[in-house]
Amino acid sequence: MQFKASVNQLTQPLVQELIDDADRLRVKVSRLENGCTIIDAGITVPGGLEAGRIITEICMGGLGTVNLLHSAYTDKWPLSVNVHTSNPVLSCLGSQYAGWSLAHEKYYALGSGPARAMATKQKDGETVPVEELYAELNYRDSAEQATLVIENDAVPPLEIVEKVATACGITADKLTIIITPTSSIAGCVQVVGRVLEVAMHKAHELHFPLENIVDGSGSAPVCPPHPDFVKAMGRTNDAILFAGQVHIFVKGDDDATEKLAKELPSCTSRDYGKPFAQVFKDNNYDFFKIDGMLFSPGSVIVSNIESGHSYRAGMLNNELLELSFAS
Numbered sequence: 001m002q003f004k005a006s007v008n009q010l011t012q013p014l015v016q017e018l019i020d021d022a023d024r025l026r027v028k029v030s031r032l033e034n035g036c037t038i039i040d041a042g043i044t045v046p047g048g049l050e051a052g053r054i055i056t057e058i059c060m061g062g063l064g065t066v067n068l069l070h071s072a073y074t075d076k077w078p079l080s081v082n083v084h085t086s087n088p089v090l091s092c093l094g095s096q097y098a099g100w101s102l103a104h105e106k107y108y109a110l111g112s113g114p115a116r117a118m119a120t121k122q123k124d125g126e127t128v129p130v131e132e133l134y135a136e137l138n139y140r141d142s143a144e145q146a147t148l149v150i151e152n153d154a155v156p157p158l159e160i161v162e163k164v165a166t167a168c169g170i171t172a173d174k175l176t177i178i179i180t181p182t183s184s185i186a187g188c189v190q191v192v193g194r195v196l197e198v199a200m201h202k203a204h205e206l207h208f209p210l211e212n213i214v215d216g217s218g219s220a221p222v223c224p225p226h227p228d229f230v231k232a233m234g235r236t237n238d239a240i241l242f243a244g245q246v247h248i249f250v251k252g253d254d255d256a257t258e259k260l261a262k263e264l265p266s267c268t269s270r271d272y273g274k275p276f277a278q279v280f281k282d283n284n285y286d287f288f289k290i291d292g293m294l295f296s297p298g299s300v301i302v303s304n305i306e307s308g309h310s311y312r313a314g315m316l317n318n319e320l321l322e323l324s325f326a327s
Contacts, residue, residue: 006141006142006143007090007114007117008118008146008147009143009145010061010114011057011058011113012147013062014054014058015039015147018041018054018055018058018178019039022039025047025048025051025054027040027041027051027186028040028045032158032172034158034165034172035171035173036165036173036175036176036177037173037177038179039177039178039179040155041055041180041181041184041187042179042183042185042186043153043184046185047180047184047187048186049222051186052186052188052190053066053067053189053193055149055180055186055190056190058114059095059096059112059113059190059193059194060092060095060096060193061091061094061114063087063090063091064085064092064096065083065084066081066083067081067082068081068189068222071219071221073219073243075318075322076322076325077221077223078221079222080219080221081219081220081221082218083193083195083196083219084196084215084218085196085216085217088213088214088215088248089200089211090137090139092196092200092201093133093137093200093204093210094116094133094134094137094139095113095116095117096112096113097116097197097200097201098111098112099112099116099133100112100119100130100131100148102160102163104156104159104163107156107157109150109151109152110150110151111150112148112149112151113148113149114141114147114148115146115147115148115175116148117139117140117141118143118167118170119131119167119168120167120169121167130167136210142169144174145170145175146168146170146174146175147176147177148175148176148177148178149180150177150179151180151187151190152179153179153181153182153183154179155177161175161177182233182236183227183229183232187225187232187236188223188224188232188235188236191236192220192236192239192240193220195218195219195220195240195244195246196218198240198295198297199216199246199264199297200213202264202293203248203260203264205292205293206260206263208250208256209252212250212252213250214249214250214251214305215249216247216248216249218244218245218246218247218297220240220245221243221321223235223236223238224325230277230280231277233277233280234275234277234324235324235325238275238320238321238325239321239325240266240295240298241272241276241296241297242316242317242318242321243317243318243321244297244298244299245299245301246264246297246299246300247302247303249305250303251304251305251306252304257302257304257307257311258302260311261300261301261311262311262313264296264297264300264313265296265299265313266294266295266296266314267315268296269291269293270291271283272294273320274320275320276324279294297314298315298317299312299313299315299316300313300314
């Protein structure tokens with residue numbers, strides 16, 4: 001059955017919380033000349049853990065729950081992001097996934113969050129989603145307001161803001177853009193909070209039937225931020241690659257369930273074994289040269305709710321996590 005609730009409407013209370021409690025959450029709210037609301041969560045203000053937690057729930061389209069707590073499953077980095085959602089495909093792929101490429105002159109960013117589900121374009125005289133993924137998800141959102149999350153260290157130019165608003169079918173004053181630099185605390189939380197999302201994305205890449213994924217949860221340690229972009233990006237990725245854990249609940253036959261579990265962990269990638277910043281450097285700082293199968297959690301459990309069988313694969317790698325976080 002097609003999901004009918006609006007991810008943009010579901011996230012509005014969370015967006016309003018950021019706006020109303022900006023001082024407490026250490027974020028800055030401003031308006032551009034076209035009326036678009038900008039929430040700075042780490043460029044000119046400190047941001048913080050709680051802001052990152054709320055932004056992660058916004059990224060998940062209001063369909064997920066995000067908590068921060070201490071855990072002993074890693075040797076030296078106890079603070080963890082824990083996420084779960086009973087709508088993992090829509091929440092993670094239909095909202096949280098950073099799938100909207102936005103560029104103008106020298107500015108480039110990937111957009112994530114619920115606004116993606118409203119974005120359309122004209123193709124061969126028809127109105128179609130900006131991202132082809134939504135046809136497969138059989139979902140298209142419609143709302144009076146939209147929210148986009150950008151992982152960048154600068155406010156997007158007006159040209160991009162207008163492009164986003166137009167694609168979503170709204171005026172710019174009905175659009176909110178949240179910006180979380182990778183080097184900020186909030187940025188670290190919201191990226192590490194994608195631990196379940198990367199599992200959903202890889203399951204999709206492995207051609208596992210998305211309709212057979214029924215529930216899911218994940219956790220990963222919060223990395224210490226770093227002022228250098230490459231190192232900051234490396235740490236957020238490594239938190240998931242080396243210490244991310246997910247538990248996915250599926251239906252279908254056990255052979256497909258076991259196959260998914262075996263192929264899902266990051267250690268199955270040819271590029272596994274070094275901190276991500278080093279992998280990035282070794283590939284001449286070109287994302288497209290990195291094995292796409294690397295972007296996945298370190299350890300997985302896949303439980304088949306129809307057979308009662310569960311399959312485990314992957315591993316936690318405290319040595320590589322420490323090498324990344326402490327360097």
